[in-house]
Amino acid sequence: MEETRRILVIGTGDTKADELLFMRERIEAVGGIAVMMDVSVLGDPPYRPEHDRHAVAHAADTTIKAIIASGDENTAMTLMALGAARLARSLHDRGEIDGVIALGGSMGTDLALDVALALPLGVPKFVVSTIAYSHLLPPERIATDLMMILWAGGLYGLNSACEAVLSQACGAVVGAARAVVKPDEARPRIGMSSLGKSCLQYMVTLKPELEKRGYEVIVFHTTGMGGRALEAIAAQKGFVAVLDFSLQELANQLTGSVVNSGTDRLENAGRQGIPQIVAPGAIDMVDFPTWQAVPARFTERPYHAHNRLLASVTSDGATRKEIARAIGDKLAAATGPTAFILPAGGIQQWDQEGEPLYEPEALSAFVEEMRASVPENAELHEIAGHINDAAFCDKALEIFDRWVAEGIVPPGRRQAA
Template sequence: MTSKRPPKILLCGTGDTKADELQYMASRIRAAGGDPVMLDVSVLGDPPYRPEYDKHAVAAAIGTTIEAIAQSGDENSAMELMARGASTLARNLNDSGEIDGFIAIGGTMGTDLALDIALALPIGVPKFIVSTIAFSHLIPPERVAPDLMMILWAGGLYGLNDTCKAVLSQASGAVVGAALASERPRKGLPTVAISSLGTTCLSYMKTLRPELEKRGYETVIFHTTGMGGRAMESLAAGKQFVAVLDFSLQEVANHLSDSVVSSGVDRLENAGRAAIPQIVAPGAIDMIDFPAWKPVPDTLAERPYHAHNRLLASVTSGGEARRAIARAIGAKLATATAPVAFILPAGGIQQWDRDGEPLHEPEALAAFTDEMRHAVSAPVELHEIQGHINDPEFASTALAIFDRWVAEGIIAPGLSQRQAS
């Protein structure tokens, strides 16, 4: 926030069915020092209060009427239209500086709509969803905004009680506090995304981050355990980066193997669609993740196993599965609308596949490497190195491509390079 006024919090829900909850949340937002701005997304009924933005305003935001939305087909089609209208309205309110945060409440219907609104708002705008399905696998990763906060609406669904008041009051206070404390990303800062796992598995960022910062770039590193890759994809779709160094593609392999540790079907595609230059490598594509607290999937029961902690475990895929992963990577890179370079480390792609380590499978790695050579074709650049992805050769190869692209004008210069020129 840049002004002294109380933070304006867009409070969204179906006022015809959740008036008590929404009015209670509004009172708690005021008590915390905020100013609630009511957004009603009811379709058939009307709330017993006058919202700042009613269902007619929501419909008008996409050039239609609430009557047309109600007659669109069924409850699903109606709520999809309301989601479009509410998202457009919320984005316009944010762009004009009229709101400082967003909070919504709902079951599956309200959550479905609120997820779209959260995606429409830029990173740094506090976003809270109070939901009966918070943290559920019903919510696909591609629907989750990069900085979305959720809380389970325990004891909710119909009417107020002490249990749900405890949740609603926390959420209402939290969104006000977040709006007061939020430090939004600086505009115009040349930002480079890097995907990785922890430094035990993939260590290249130890070299890359300081080198890129010397060149005047902000580096943002994403943990590719499902939601990290999703956050990177979402920001790339919004053209938030001058380049993407996508060196950990385990989420691509996970998705192809039906793992719940997925970033969605469009992983490795959004930077290319947004015409952002990409340097890509196949870090950890040989490991398929699953919850450590569940049995190893039957189809992978005989494969080498690695438990990372009590939450996350991995098994390796075989040679033929790795060939399929290579083909999928190649197909995704072929759709890019900006330059792409692919670095292929023939010596290994994660720490535990080195000679003597428990996941060392040279034949399966060779199958992947062979297939990858055929899967990458011009105009994608292929750079094969004999070393391992954690060797200095890999980081120096990536930096050499990066620097060449800066010199050629493919990647925007960093701040230090602008000052030097």
């Protein structure tokens, strides 16, 4: 018989007891086991949770009394979030939970996001929230495999709309805990960033070449949350190397676009000392929602609507120089081996001669500034060609293979024939 999955249920039992008890009942109705964690501050729930508010406070190296006296509700819930995240991770590491579901408004969601970030990829994480999918949620707070559902009708008490949402969420997290195939750690993992292969084509060559060398290559689509996932896994030291060749999200963040991965884009691999090879793929394009007006600073720039969600413009030479300096600053903070490949002939498919986004003066301005901005702790490798030329892949593999030979990157693990 299939093993029963244990789901950690997190919420403030002093104010949301009816909802949380309903969730416990639904989890058990579909064959799961509910493990209750109470994150209330001011009062106790009318049930006995497996992990009460005192245990949560203790995990944060404090007490409920001290948390209440800490100053305000924001400070109090931040401390409870620290305790909940630590306790949840400890429960996972001891093999006592198989997934987590949390319930909350803005306060409970704030706490739930910390818990989700504390758990590794492959542990089902479900948040039922009154602010699901809201722009209140910054990219850097969202765990790689987080699932969310809007808590419709969830302001005060149970009702039929609320029950419909909660029952779906409970079924989903139990199902995910049963069905999940956790990441295979047999082969060393490489993180690679890219866009669609019509824009950046190196992944078509590099992925199979690196797989031949015994690595698993995970490619992230850099349209906001893809880069966020790469950064989150890098922050947990989930890669032996990172090939970060598509930095458009960094350009988006610097120019104020919501289509970004947070302020720490291009920082976590370097912060963790992970060897990284970096290139400036597509930094000349800025994305924004098609359903919004073109930002004022870009109204005179070339424009393309990719679909009804996503549109792009190109940045001018001055903006590209600003982006070059930002890339250099982020590389300078890296603590591990770093190389930068600068393709002087172009950085995305449509910036070549004869293509609609060809702007040689703006490209030259970027290349010149980038040469000057690569810091001393990073190798600079300039190629005359385009990022989509074979020479770019050859250079990337040359650096990578040298690092493997020097012991900077661990050797791959070839699968048996």
